[in-house]
Each structure stands twice: as structure tokens, then as C-alpha cells.
Amino acid sequence: MGERNSVLKADWPSNDRPYEIAFGEGVEQRFQIKFAVAILKAKSRVLPILGIELAGWDVIAVATTPQELVRLALKDTPYSESALKRLATETCSRVNTGNSIYALAVHGLILVCKSPGASVGREITQSKLEDLAAHEFMHLVQFQLAGSASSNDRPDQASAERGPIWLLEGSAQAFANAVAFDRPAWTGRLAAMRKFPDGLPDLNELEHREMRSRAPIPVYFGGMIGAVDPVDKSGFPAIAKFYEILGRRGGWQRAFEEAFGISVDTYYTLFAEMERVNTQGAPLSGWLLRD
Known part of the structure; x- marks a missing residue:
């Protein structure tokens, strides 16, 4: 409106x-x-x-x-x-x-x-x-x-209405990094990656709301990496587009694919396999920037 x-x-x-x-x-x-x-x-x-x-x-x-x-x-x-x-x-x-x-x-x-x-x-x-x-x-x-899910909602219902908790908190982390430090989104991703020396978390396991208290580091910082990857491709407005589509109650997986141009399952696979830095630790553009 x-x-x-x-x-x-x-x-x-x-x-x-x-x-x-x-x-x-x-x-x-x-x-x-x-x-x-x-x-x-x-x-x-x-x-x-x-x-x-x-x-x-x-x-x-x-x-x-x-x-x-x-x-x-x-x-x-x-x-x-x-x-x-x-x-x-x-x-x-x-x-x-x-x-x-x-x-x-x-x-x-x-x-x-x-x-x-x-x-x-x-x-x-x-x-x-x-x-x-x-x-x-x-x-x-x-x-x-x-909209804002009720605390009485089932985990799957809350995810359907607000999207996965990793994206809810991860995109907020990414936006905060851009505002507070006036830096490109990838710099926050690089800092977040240092919190996972043994490999990135599985985003599929970080969808439901209760994971915010059970695994805060993976949710906030793994989620930040998960949010910044699509931003590389489509920019921050794609995040807003995701939540706008989600507000029409068509399911978060459909909203994700429409906003970012990739299915959730495909993204989860690529998220785990993507190379984001070279052997010297310098940032790479990643698959999302390649046609």
C-alpha cells in the first residue's frame, strides 16, 4: 500500500x-x-x-x-x-x-x-x-x-510466515553492517566466515525459530553469510522483495525463488560448495556474480 x-x-x-x-x-x-x-x-x-x-x-x-x-x-x-x-x-x-x-x-x-x-x-x-x-x-x-509471527505459532508455521530464522537474523546482520560501518556487504561476510574455521553451518538446520537460542552464532553469522550471497547477485532490494512476497502468504520457498532467482534446495547446495575466498583469504566474487 x-x-x-x-x-x-x-x-x-x-x-x-x-x-x-x-x-x-x-x-x-x-x-x-x-x-x-x-x-x-x-x-x-x-x-x-x-x-x-x-x-x-x-x-x-x-x-x-x-x-x-x-x-x-x-x-x-x-x-x-x-x-x-x-x-x-x-x-x-x-x-x-x-x-x-x-x-x-x-x-x-x-x-x-x-x-x-x-x-x-x-x-x-x-x-x-x-x-x-x-x-x-x-x-x-x-x-x-x-507480518510478525506469534510466539504461539508452531515452528513450521512461523517459518512459513516470516521465512527461515537464518534469513530473518542474517539479513538484519548484513543491513546493520552496511549501516554501522559503511562497508560493502562482502566485508561482513568475510568477518562472519572467520567464526566457522571448521566449515559453514547447514542452513537447512537453521530454519526454525528455536534455533536462534539453541545456535545463535550459526543463526546470526551463518545467516549473515547466507543473506549476503544473494545480495551479491541481486542487491539488498531483493531482501525487501522477499519479505514483500512473503507477506502475500504464498510460502517462503516460493518467495525465495521469486526474489533471488534460485530455488531454496539449489541455494542450500551451492551455499555449502561455494568458494568465497582464495588461498590467501582474499574475497572471491563467487558463483552468484558469474553469468
């Missing part, structure tokens, strides 16, 4: 107020300023990189406790208090001594929980903020186009 019919674009909520950032009382002002800059950068890169705009109005809640996240999100979102409590608790449970900030996105909402003592420039770098903001903005795009 609005992408195909420009007349309908006039009714987009994002025309007047594309997003709102709500900060909890425990979030210091310097962090608020730096975070707002990261969000603005992520939002500004959606159209140039993905070729699509965010049509909706999104809420971004930032706090140091789950209780404060719920209070902020309840003001401007349609989610129930019980649903927000579950999401906020999950988000803040990921904040610990080794991870001072964590974010979670659902349709129209990003929840960000940070450690009360963590400050920008020491525990949290500006590039980390930009990476986080861009990753979650990619999820907003995915959910805008394809």
Missing part, C-alpha cells in the same frame, strides 16, 4: 511522525543523544539500501528495567500489558556483565534494555549503537512487509 499506489502513500503515519523514542528515567542524557543519532542514521539508510520505506509509525522504548520498558511501551502501542511484560523481561534478561545493551523488535515496536552503569564511549561504542539500531530497523521492515 503506497509502494505500488503512490496516492495511498499520503495516508502513511510515517509522513508526520515516523517513530517515537521514549527514554526511561534511568537513561542518562548523553546516551539519549547518541542513541537518537544512531536511530536517525538507521532510518535514513532504509530507503537507499533496501529500496523501500517504512510506512508505519514505530515506537522505540529504552530503559534500564523491564518494568520501565513496559510503562513506556504501554502508552503508545496496542500490545497488552502481559505481552509487554514477557517481551521486556526477555529483553532485559540478556543484559549482563558481558553484554551491556540488548534490543528486541516486534511489529511496530523496538524494546531496548541497557545496564544502568553502562555509558557510551566506554562499555557501549557509537558503532555498537548504530549496529543495534540498524539491525532492529531491518526487523521493523521485515515485520511491516511480512
Whole structure:
């Protein structure tokens, strides 16, 4: 709506107020300023990189406790208090001594929980903020186009509605790399490959949602490699096209083939066999760039 019919674009909520950032009382002002800059950068890169705009109005809640996240999100979102409590608790449970900030996105909402003592420039770098903001903005795009699966859905149903979890998280990683570090997509792929010295994971085993918690490194970084390979061929807009087609509920395998021009089974085989670097570790173009 609005992408195909420009007349309908006039009714987009994002025309007047594309997003709102709500900060909890425990979030210091310097962090608020730096975070707002990261969000603005992520939002500004959606159209140039993905070729699509965010049509909706999104809420971004930032706090140091789950209780404060719920209070902020309840003001401007349609989610129930019980649903927000579950999401906020999950988000803040990921904040610990080794991870001072964590974010979670659902349709129209990003929840960000940070450690009360963590400050920008020491525990949290500006590039980390930009990476986080861009990753979650990619999820907003995915959910805008394809919808957001319910936590009550069966794994196969969630995959059918949102696509495989490796592509959901991998494409968000790839977009974040492009935004936060202003680098070509293949540079992120090269860095991700170093996490798998014994060989890349099997994408076929990383389709269902529960694998995100069971095997986070393969899902996020193996998924990033899996997302960047098609980007080499078709560009980032093909990722947006995949989720747009997925939103029509025709099945993710069909959406994949239509968006990337290759069947899922064929891609899985080629993914495992493709040579991406030479013997010196320098990047190769790979089969996707060869006619």
C-alpha cells in the first residue's frame, strides 16, 4: 500500500511522525543523544539500501528495567500489558556483565534494555549503537512487509510466515553492517566466515525459530553469510522483495525463488560448495556474480 499506489502513500503515519523514542528515567542524557543519532542514521539508510520505506509509525522504548520498558511501551502501542511484560523481561534478561545493551523488535515496536552503569564511549561504542539500531530497523521492515509471527505459532508455521530464522537474523546482520560501518556487504561476510574455521553451518538446520537460542552464532553469522550471497547477485532490494512476497502468504520457498532467482534446495547446495575466498583469504566474487 503506497509502494505500488503512490496516492495511498499520503495516508502513511510515517509522513508526520515516523517513530517515537521514549527514554526511561534511568537513561542518562548523553546516551539519549547518541542513541537518537544512531536511530536517525538507521532510518535514513532504509530507503537507499533496501529500496523501500517504512510506512508505519514505530515506537522505540529504552530503559534500564523491564518494568520501565513496559510503562513506556504501554502508552503508545496496542500490545497488552502481559505481552509487554514477557517481551521486556526477555529483553532485559540478556543484559549482563558481558553484554551491556540488548534490543528486541516486534511489529511496530523496538524494546531496548541497557545496564544502568553502562555509558557510551566506554562499555557501549557509537558503532555498537548504530549496529543495534540498524539491525532492529531491518526487523521493523521485515515485520511491516511480512507480518510478525506469534510466539504461539508452531515452528513450521512461523517459518512459513516470516521465512527461515537464518534469513530473518542474517539479513538484519548484513543491513546493520552496511549501516554501522559503511562497508560493502562482502566485508561482513568475510568477518562472519572467520567464526566457522571448521566449515559453514547447514542452513537447512537453521530454519526454525528455536534455533536462534539453541545456535545463535550459526543463526546470526551463518545467516549473515547466507543473506549476503544473494545480495551479491541481486542487491539488498531483493531482501525487501522477499519479505514483500512473503507477506502475500504464498510460502517462503516460493518467495525465495521469486526474489533471488534460485530455488531454496539449489541455494542450500551451492551455499555449502561455494568458494568465497582464495588461498590467501582474499574475497572471491563467487558463483552468484558469474553469468
